Amino acid sequence: MFVIVSLLFNYQMPAKVIDRIQMITVVGYDAIDQNKIQETVVSPKYQQEAQVEDFIYSDTAATVYENRVNLNAKATERLLNGKLQIAFYDRELAEQGVEDFIEYLTRDPSIGGTLNLAVAEESAHALINSVKTGKGRGVFFNDLFDHNIRHGNLPQTNLKEFQSALMSETCDPFLPMLSVEDESAALTAIALFDDDKYVDKLPINKADVFKLLYQNVSDGNYQFKNDKYIVALENVESDKDVVFEPTGGSGEVTFNVKLRGVVREYTGKEIINQLTAIEKDIKQDIEQRGENLISRLQELDIDPLDIEGAVKSSNRNYNKEQFKSTYSEMPINVNVSVKITGTGTRR
């Protein structure tokens, strides 16, 4: 009893009262030289009438925590990670490998798994500074990622997904990539990684096939254009299934994608008679682009679509070394079935 009472009276949780701290919403890391990084943090100050003014602090040091000490020296209140939403790494840093910088994010219990990671094409500092918004940079970037994941071409990505891909023995991670376009930040590409090192990028307007092959889409878009007509599909839903067949030396992998969508824009002839033709055109287009994408990935010897995982899970004779050596020549097919479920009503 005495022990309990004395514990109760002597112990107190360290208070982090909401108005006595500064919450970091965005961090950006830039490589300065071989072992120096520049850290830029954004901390919003909430003004009268729900206005948000971002304070941007920036300093350079060798480690993240050393930087934090320097940054705290500049801030009026304690800088805390709890509401961190975005972490940016510039391309140079990403090329060197981001694992060391992800590490501290996963170690801090106050940082959630839904934190977004992204690569800044030029400089994270410039990217953060380029944003002009009234709701705070953290909310700005978060909303940007959120609606692009939900309805756009960006596949599901966050710290948890990235780390699981990084730790996985079979697949490689990817991240969204942003750059400054017309003096404002914009989502421009998907950065492809080999392990934790950036190797290539895929423009975001071409990333729809990547998303179809990576996950089941629930509300996407698809545009198709040839010399006869342009068609745009909305409300695209898809189911993805990867099948491995152990034929020949290395076996054969087939992506089966079932796609359903509604026509929203069409510039050709009477649509009712053309549906089968449109479905066929789209099918061929996706299959071709998908196979091109995969052969590019094979050339780079990276596997963000987790083909190895699919093989491993359905092949008893799977052998890591053998797969590695045959991956770049492996026949991988994309098989798409398209169904147009509606054409909209015209007045």
Added chain:
Amino acid sequence: MNKKAPQKKAQRDFDKLLKTLKNKDGFIHYHHEHNQDTMHLGYLKTAVDPEKLEKYILPRVQEYIYNDLNELDQFIPFTKTELTNDASEIPEKLVKGFTFIYMGNASPSYLLIPLPLDEKRNVSIPEIEFSVVGPKEAFVEDIDTNLNLIRKRLAIPELNIKKLKVGTITKTEVAVLSIDGIADEENVNTAVQRIKNVDIDQVIDSSFIQQTIADNQNSPFPQLLDTERPDRVAAVLAEGKIVISVDGSPHALIAPTTLIEFFSAFEDYFLNWMTASAFRLIRLVAVFFSILITPLYVAVMTHHFEIIPQAMLITLVHSRMQVPFPPLLEALILEFTIELLREAGARLPTKIGQTIGIVGGIVIGTAAVEAGMTSNVLLIVVALAALGSFTTPVYKMSNTIRLIRFPLLIVAGVYGMIGLAIAIAYIMVHLLRLRSLGRPFFAPIFPFRLQDFKDALIRLPFNMQNKRPFQVRPSKVKRPIDKEQNK
């Protein structure tokens, strides 16, 4: 030695009695000559109903001529008259509202006529457990009236009323009611035994019994349900529970009871089962909300800013910007203010009480926020918590809910969510261990009894309530429900 000796002794006793009584305040003594003897009539002014005395006793005493008291007794229209020779009994009887008549030598004894002054309130509508639909009768202070109200609803010979006297000074009448063949004998015996063991000098109200026979007197939770509705009493008696009625109290006690019963209003049984269940659930949610919302606010604002949704962050930070206190102190001040208002409103007469509500609620609230003493978000939170505690139908339970918030608040402010979790666990353990008349208080949740859920969190239709609650261990579990009706 001679025939007159006992008469002389009686006369001597009477003179002595008269002498002591003359010193008593309010003693009134009539005497008039009658057949050579003197007739004496005495009573205490404050204990006797003057109307009955003047209407029925005095005319008969004066107009007619009697030879002795027995003859007089025949003409007096009261049944509970007594004849006694013992003069020492008289003072005790007088304070109970008796009037004595002494006829001197003709018949050397006393005729005692009960004429107690019964000042009682009329049966009125229930004020605490008011219901829009359903019966509008409430208990009054007089136990006989109350028992009559119950008997009217349960006119069966099986209704068993055991009467006891409690309190060394007040000698209050306490009645234990149960229905033979339905209520568990053990429950009745436990209640009777505990009431017999009550060792206090005064029992003014049923709350005294409620507190003294409680299983755990150091618990903030009331363990006997009090009600002012005779219809509710009749209903629970038919369920196999027992009811304790105390003279002088307009509240009867129901036992054994459960925690959840405290959140069921009797109006639930007058509404359709779906509506009733929905409102009962709302009440339970309101209670959890009321207990937890302020501690949660304090814990989150002090320790766990990480879990605040981004959309709320601006509002919360903005509202706290001007406030000079830490959230715990701010919440304590505001909770204290609300309790102050409530207490002031309760102690003042109704009309001024309403003004206090307006002054407190609007003027102090707005002014405190504008002066930057409290954040307006906390003001909303605290007001909602107070509102939630008022949805509890039983006043004593709503007091407990208001009290429980304060330790939780402090623990949340000092130790954050961990502290809050431990404190809630502590309260849960306390509730699990609590008993009502030896029966588990936290039933039917623990011990888990699926069949008792029909009238716990929700109230199922009557034709599904064909078994009495198992928690009270009724002697007869099955309820006679007409099965033909449902075909």
